[in-house]
Amino acid sequence: GESVGLHLPTLSVQEGDNSIINCAYSNSASDYFIWYKQESGKGPQFIIDIRSNMDKRQGQRVTVLLNKTVKHLSLQIAATQPGDSAVYFCADGGNAGNMLTFGGGTRLMVKP
Amino acid sequence: KAGVTQTPRYLIKTRGQQVTLSCSPISGHRSVSWYQQTPGQGLQFLFEYFSETQRNKGNFPGRFSGRQFSNSRSEMNVSTLELGDSALYLCASSTDRGGTEAFFGQGTRLTVV
Numbered sequence: 001g002e003s004v005g006l007h008l009p010t011l012s013v014q015e016g017d018n019s020i021i022n023c024a025y026s027n028s029a030s031d032y033f034i035w036y037k038q039e040s041g042k043g044p045q046f047i048i049d050i051r052s053n054m055d056k057r058q059g060q061r062v063t064v065l066l067n068k069t070v071k072h073l074s075l076q077i078a079a080t081q082p083g084d085s086a087v088y089f090c091a092d093g094g095n096a097g098n099m100l101t102f103g104g105g106t107r108l109m110v111k112p
Numbered sequence: 113k114a115g116v117t118q119t120p121r122y123l124i125k126t127r128g129q130q131v132t133l134s135c136s137p138i139s140g141h142r143s144v145s146w147y148q149q150t151p152g153q154g155l156q157f158l159f160e161y162f163s164e165t166q167r168n169k170g171n172f173p174g175r176f177s178g179r180q181f182s183n184s185r186s187e188m189n190v191s192t193l194e195l196g197d198s199a200l201y202l203c204a205s206s207t208d209r210g211g212t213e214a215f216f217g218q219g220t221r222l223t224v225v
Contacts, residue, residue, distance in 0.1 A: 034214070043116075043202050043216035044155075089155065091214075098143045098206040098214055099168040102155035 012109045019077040021106045023090035026071060032093030034100065035064060035075045039086045047075070047088075077108075085110045114139065116205045116217035124223045130191040133220045137184050137205030143167075144186040145214065146178060149200040158201075161186050193224045 013019045025033070031052040036044035050057045050064045050073075057064050063076040073090050087107050091100040117136040125131050137144050145168075146158040157170040161180035178188040190197055200221050204214040 032212075036216075041218075043118075043218045046213055046215060049213060091155075098145050098160050098162075098204070098212070099157050099170070100145070100147075100155075100204070100214060101157065102147075104154050 009104070010107045010109065012111060013080050015080060015082060015110050015112050017080055019075075019080045019084070019108060021075045021077075021088050021090075021108065023073040023075075023103050024071060025073060025090070025092045025101075025103075027092055027094060027101070028068075028071065030092045030094050033064070033066065033073050034091045034093060035062075035073075036089045036091060037084075037086045038089065038105070044089060049093075080108075080110050082110050082112060084108060116203055116215055118201075118203050118217035118220050120220060121218065122221045122223075124225060125193050127193055127195060127224055129193050130189060131193060131222060132187055132189045133201055133203075133222075135186045135188075135203030135205075135217060137186070137203075138215060141205040141207055141215075142184050143206040144180055144184065145204045145206070146186070146188050147202040147204065147216075148172070149202055149219070150198075155202070158188065190222075195224050198222060198224045 034049040035047040038044045048059045048064050050066050061078045065074045087105045089105045090103045119134045143162045145160040147155050149155045160168040164180045175191045180186045200219045202219045203217045206212050206214045
């Protein structure tokens with residue numbers, strides 16, 4: 001079946017540095033992607049989304065890049081802060097309904 | 113605006129029992145999806161309900177079922193519980209059409225002993 005995968009299970013960065021979390025997807029028909037942040041004991045929190053007619057979208061301190069040619073997605077966090085420490089998931093929204101296929105997650109650890 | 117509310121937050125059940133979990137979506141959202149999260153399998157889609165009808169279904173056995181009420185609140189039921197059903201069950205709320213932001217609740221932590 002379709003799957004979404006992450007390249008790195010754990011990413012450790014220094015406070016103030018930029019973080020880049022990568023994700024590969026396999027469903028070439030997917031037209032919607034979301035990044036979520038999950039802190040311990042909480043549900044996933046929506047960060048940013050992007051549709052397949054875009055290749056870049058920016059939010060507050062976050063940027064999502066989409067490369068449809070190689071089916072790759074990345075989340076960039078600028079000036080990473082201790083509060084950014086969490087597990088980050090990319091999700092493939094497919095192209096019908098609200099069924100999300102999640103990647104395995106990347107744990108981001110921010111060193112003070 | 114209130115977020116997605118899931119009850120209860122924690123549950124302990126015995127193998128063989130059945131359990132019902134509840135989810136109240138964000139006001140105005142008519143789509144409710146359910147996910148199972150485990151350390152081994154990650155986040156997996158169970159099913160989605162929209163306007164009281166199941167619109168999508170994941171690859172889970174028939175012991176997992178759900179329903180949605182006219183006020184968009186949803187329940188999921190797991191019958192004949194197995195130890196492997198221990199997981200965090202998450203509910204997500206979305207607007208009508210697909211391909212829109214999905215907002216998650218805090219989840220229900222189910223432990224089967």
